[in-house]
Amino acid sequence: MSAKPTLVIGNKNYSSWSLRPWLLLRQFGVAFDEVKLPLDTPEFYARIKDYSPAGRVPVLIDGDAQVWDSLAICEYANDYFLEGRGWPAERTARGRARAISAEMHSGFSALRTHLPMNMCRQGPTPAIGADTAADIARIRAIWREARERHAARGPFLFGTFSIADAMYAPVASRFVSYTVELGAPERDYGDALFAVPALQEWLAEARTEPLAAEHEKTTP
Incomplete structure (x- = not known):
């Protein structure tokens, strides 16, 4: 058995949930093996139960530990690989980072539905309904508020890269793919994310x- 953990993911163009823990591990230099299962294919459905009881990606296999769900994997990595460095060190910032990560994890259903991640998409901005516009406005406010508080510490939401940035990276890709109009602070933050070598690799x-084309509307 490999001494490295294994991260099972979906397509890199579409699987936003896979991107989150993958980016965190890569950014912090954690060595891992990767298994990629193409979404919505016979191969995926034939093999996914070998890795995940939930039948979804991503899932992390670390010895006898089996962890599924993006945020759970990030928390596991923070505990066992990063020595707590995945969250901001300061108590207030750490609590806020966890809160906005949980909000990303559980919310923004309109954005997920109407602007699914497609990193290679090129084309005009689609019609954006009121619910999706509200999600975008809320995300922009989260980013602006975090950057206003922590700009002196670095270019990411809480200065240095954290789990919160991994959670919002797929949203930044959506804003690029769908040419969503942003203010300068949000654009600068997105630029900082896309300058990360790990995200460039992905x-x-x-x-x-x-x-x-069928995947374009399947993976939030």
Whole structure:
């Protein structure tokens, strides 16, 4: 058995939930093996139960530990690989980072439905309904507030890269793919995320995957 953990993910172009823990592990230099299962294919349904009782990606296998769900994997990584460095060190910032990460994890259903992650998408901005616009406005407010508080510490939401940035990275990709109008603070934050070598690596690999139109509306 490999001494490294294994992260099972979906397509890099579409699987926003897979991106989150993958980016965290890569950014912090945690070595892991990767298993990629193509979404919505016979191969996926034939193999996913070997890894995840929930039947979904991502899932982390670390020895006899089996952890599914993006945020749960990030928390596991923070505990066992990062020595707590995945969250801000200061108590107030740490609590806020956890809160906005949980909000991303459980909310923004209109954004997920109407602007699914497709990192290689090119085209005009689609019509955006009121619910999706409200989600976008809330995310923009979260980003602006965090950057106003922590800009002196670095370019990410809480200065240095944290789990909160991993949770919002797929949203930043959506804003690029769908050419969503943003203010300067949000654009600058998105630029900082896309300058991260790990995210550039993910994007480069996404561009090598065969595109399938049916996936464009399946992976929030």
